[in-house]
Amino acid sequence: MIRENSQLKENLESVKGRIRDAAIRAGRSPDDVLLVGVTKTVRPDIMRNAYDLGLGDFGENRVQEFIRKADIINRECRWHFIGRLQTNKVKYLDHRVSLIHSLDREELARALQARGERIGKVWDVLVQVNVSGEDTKAGVPPKDLKDFVRAVAKLGNIQIKGLMTIPPYTEDPEEVRWVFRELRKLAVDMQRERIENINMEFLSMGMSNDFEVAIEEGASIVRVGSAIFGERV
């Protein structure tokens, strides 16, 4: 984990530079790729420094840690929830979260809908897809995606804004290029269905070890932790 602000600045600039280069290589505008800094286990003071260095989006994967930090960071940042979400924890996200990346099952959709009705909120969500089919990964199987999206689209307090995936871990990001390409294809397929109340604005894919490949394959949100904040302890 980093300690020095100078190191944080260097890491952040390096990641932003790599995002820019990957986007340009792919003939895309760097502005079309949103960097979410993944801050699980990162101290709030370091997060504030990151914000002051220009990082405006933070991602957390555990509700407890998320709400603790959201209450003390004291900056106008946007919060992304990127981990598995238990239905009984939905209420803690309420007015704090900008985008939930991990809608992965109907039970969770029902819980979000019920909470949304109660507090008068429409949740912006991405549907997590288990493209690689690993047993250990959350996410809707690609073959079920269309039915899932159609069902969620009927829920008025949930707005689907795109798809998210987590590929298998690998040293060589070329090995998971197909996963990113497949998610992009699925988004195009969904768009063609012209389902009311959904859009495919965001593709959340790419982490520290593979975000450049993800951008080449169309990522519009990358979730980067250790490349910015150092190895997690």
Ligand SMILES: *Cc1c(COP(=O)(O)O)cnc(C)c1O
């Ligand atoms: C931890 C995490 C990341 C970031 O991982 P790094 O390899 O540190 O960049 C991205 N997405 C999710 C869902 C995560 O849990």
